[in-house]
Amino acid sequence: MVSSDPAIWIAAFFTIAATSYAFRDNIVFKFAENTFIGIAAGHAIVMGVKNIRDYGWAHIMNGEMIYAVVFVLGIMLYFRFSREYYWVYRYPIAFLVGNGVGISIRAGIHSDFIKNIAATASPIIAATPLDTVNNILIFVGCVTALSHFIFTYEGIHKGTIGWIPKVGRWMMLLSFGASFGNTVMTRFGMYQGRVLFLLRDWLGVV
Amino acid sequence: MSAWEKLAALPRELVLTLVLIAMIIPTLHPLGLPIMTGQMAQDWYDTVDALPEGSVILFDIGYGSGGYPSLGPANIAVFHQFFEKDLKVVIMATALEGSMMYPLVMEGVKPESNYGAVYGEDYVFLGYIAGEQTAMAGVLGDLPALVSTDYTGIPIAQISILQDVAGADDFDIVAYLTTAGGTSEGWVYQAYSAYDKDVLGGFLSMMTTSMKPYYDTGQLLGLIDGVKGAADMEFLTRHPGDAIQSSDVLSFTQTLVIILILIGNISYFGAKASRKEET
Numbered sequence: 041m042v043s044s045d046p047a048i049w050i051a052a053f054f055t056i057a058a059t060s061y062a063f064r065d066n067i068v069f070k071f072a073e074n075t076f077i078g079i080a081a082g083h084a085i086v087m088g089v090k091n092i093r094d095y096g097w098a099h100i101m102n103g104e105m106i107y108a109v110v111f112v113l114g115i116m117l118y119f120r121f122s123r124e125y126y127w128v129y130r131y132p133i134a135f136l137v138g139n140g141v142g143i144s145i146r147a148g149i150h151s152d153f154i155k156n157i158a159a160t161a162s163p164i165i166a167a168t169p170l171d172t173v174n175n176i177l178i179f180v181g182c183v184t185a186l187s188h189f190i191f192t193y194e195g196i197h198k199g200t201i202g203w204i205p206k207v208g209r210w211m212m213l214l215s216f217g218a219s220f221g222n223t224v225m226t227r228f229g230m231y232q233g234r235v236l237f238l239l240r241d242w243l244g245v246v
Numbered sequence: 247m248s249a250w251e252k253l254a255a256l257p258r259e260l261v262l263t264l265v266l267i268a269m270i271i272p273t274l275h276p277l278g279l280p281i282m283t284g285q286m287a288q289d290w291y292d293t294v295d296a297l298p299e300g301s302v303i304l305f306d307i308g309y310g311s312g313g314y315p316s317l318g319p320a321n322i323a324v325f326h327q328f329f330e331k332d333l334k335v336v337i338m339a340t341a342l343e344g345s346m347m348y349p350l351v352m353e354g355v356k357p358e359s360n361y362g363a364v365y366g367e368d369y370v371f372l373g374y375i376a377g378e379q380t381a382m383a384g385v386l387g388d389l390p391a392l393v394s395t396d397y398t399g400i401p402i403a404q405i406s407i408l409q410d411v412a413g414a415d416d417f418d419i420v421a422y423l424t425t426a427g428g429t430s431e432g433w434v435y436q437a438y439s440a441y442d443k444d445v446l447g448g449f450l451s452m453m454t455t456s457m458k459p460y461y462d463t464g465q466l467l468g469l470i471d472g473v474k475g476a477a478d479m480e481f482l483t484r485h486p487g488d489a490i491q492s493s494d495v496l497s498f499t500q501t502l503v504i505i506l507i508l509i510g511n512i513s514y515f516g517a518k519a520s521r522k523e524e525t
Contacts, residue, residue: 062262087342091376098394143383147435151465159463215455222472223452226316228265228499229473232492233315235269246273246491 041244052242055234184208250516253509261506268502272494279497281490286461287478290446290468291327293419299332301418302411304385306433307351308424310343313450317423318347319489320448320476322354324421326485329361334407335369336417340381340429345374345397354487366396366405373397378428382436386414386443414441423448423470430457438465448475 043049057072092114099107113135119128160182164175188208190196197205240246297303305328309317328335339345348371357363372393375381384392389411395401402408410416420437422445424430430449437443448470449457461469470479473496476489 063259083346084342087345087374088376091374094373094395095375095392102394139380144379144432144435147439148431150439151431151434151460155463155465156459159459219452219455222454224503225474225496225500226450226452226472228269228496228503229316229451229492230312231265231315232269232273232473232495232499233318233488235266235495236273236315236488236491239270239273 043242043244048242052238055238059231059234180207181211185211188212248517248520250513250520254513254517256506256509264502264506265499268499269495272498273491276491277494277498279494281477281481281493283478283481284471284475286458286469286471287475287482288468289461290324290448290470290475291479291482293444293446293467294324294327294331294333294421297331297333297418300334302334302336302407302416303328304417304420304437305335305337306382306420306422306424306429307337307339307344307347308341308422308426308429309347310341310425311346313341313423313425314347314350315488315492316450316472316476317425317448317470318350318354319473319487319492320470320479321347321351321423322487323476323479323483323485323489324423324448324470325351325355325357326360327479327483329355329357329363329368330483332361332368336372336407336411337369338372338381338385339374340378340422340432341424341426342374345371348397366400367407370405370407371397378426379432379436382432383440386417386420386436386441388413414443417443419444419446421446421448425450425453427453427456431460434460434465446470 043052054072054075057068058076060066061069061073096107096110100111113132116128116132119125122128160178162175164172164179166172166175184204185208187196188205190205196202236246307321325335337348339348341347357369358365363369372385373396375385375392377384381392389408390402393402396405414437420433420443422429422433424433424447430447430453433445433447438445444467445465446468447457447460447466449472451472451474454469454471457466457469460466470476473489473492477493480487480490
């Protein structure tokens with residue numbers, strides 16, 4: 041049975057309007073696109089104000105005056121729009137960049153470098169034959185892909201050992217293929233979610 | 247234009263119509279193809295299953311409306327498992343639209359009526375916290391210093407579940423579902439690397455190839471791979487939903503894509519051969 045809920049009808053209209061772009065650009069799609077941008081911007085502003093209130097202003101109201109520094113830094117960001125005082129804007133940006141890098145770099149090195157290198161450097165012979173095959177593939181893939189990015193010694197890309205970076209390139213292409221397959225599945229999964237909504241929640245035929 | 251070239255240049259309207267038909271047919275008449283549970287989802291399920299009753303989970307809704315069709319069903323399934331096991335769930339959102347996804351998920355789980363869970367005692371929603379890794383570091387470092395109220399404005403002093411939660415040491419596990427690259431790696435950095443916490447992650451399928459090394463190296467104890475992982479979780483938790491219903495459709499449409507890729511390649515090489523013959 042077709043839904044009688046106006047909210048479902050509005051959602052169904054915008055679903056069809058948004059996906060109509062896949063066939064051709066049209067005015068209905070543009071209406072849906074602009075509506076979405078407007079709502080998303082409005083929502084972002086509301087959430088931004090809520091964040092300032094909950095994670096900044098509330099602390100100042102509790103007497104934690106150190107949070108006033110954050111407000112000052114936030115206001116300094118708006119000097120970006122002044123030609124004369126543009127330089128003031130650089131200080132909060134420097135703070136943001138320094139803070140972000142400081143928070144992520146130590147853990148990033150541990151997760152991305154040390155753990156991955158340690159895992160790659162594990163013994164090739166594993167408990168099961170399948171794991172051994174996997175370990176050989178990881179070892180070959182890692183070494184050959186790394187060799188592809190050696191630019192300081194031209195000889196590695198030519199002559200008798202020129203096949204090593206070529207194998208690395210094939211390994212990377214295989215990885216890109218896997219990523220492409222997963223991307224297709226993700227997009228279809230999103231589209232399928234909307235098709236299911238239209239057939240089940242709107243038209244009631246499922 | 248030769249027949250091969252015409253075949254290679256299939257109009258996109260035709261391709262999209264075929265995809266749409268391939269989605270509608272199995273949705274109306276499910277094929278009931280078997281679900282083979284993946285090891286990554288099984289590991290997520292087993293990790294949560296091994297937690298003792300009353301364990302505290304920090305859960306991040308790191309996706310918005312665009313990611314909901316893929317990750318929403320997974321979110322509902324994992325919450326069913328959390329509440330069935332009487333775990334305490336502290337929910338936050340690192341995605342701007344996460345606070346809009348929270349009621350949708352809760353509508354699917356219905357923790358009060360299905361499991362007798364009480365808001366504030368068994369679960370709490372802190373809302374969206376800006377800053378990605380800075381927010382993660384803040385929540386894990388000193389939660390009361392960062393958060394003064396829940397999403398609805400109730401002071402945390404009045405929320406019983408948060409009385410014994412000060413930071414990373416008080417969470418037994420960190421779990422998250424996200425569509426954002428920064429968030430996906432951020433929780434591994436901030437929870438696993440910085441505090442040695444057990445971490446579970448769920449992502450869009452297109453992110454799985456880049457996130458799987460973290461699973462392979464034990465930094466993620468379990469991984470949900472988009473709709474496929476969501477279907478696995480629905481199957482494992484015995485709460486079939488949208489993801490299982492989508493599995494048939496995805497199998498059908500992926501087969502169509504493989505056929506189209508084959509047609510594209512055959513026509514490419516066919517056109518190349520016919521051009522060579524002409525010259």
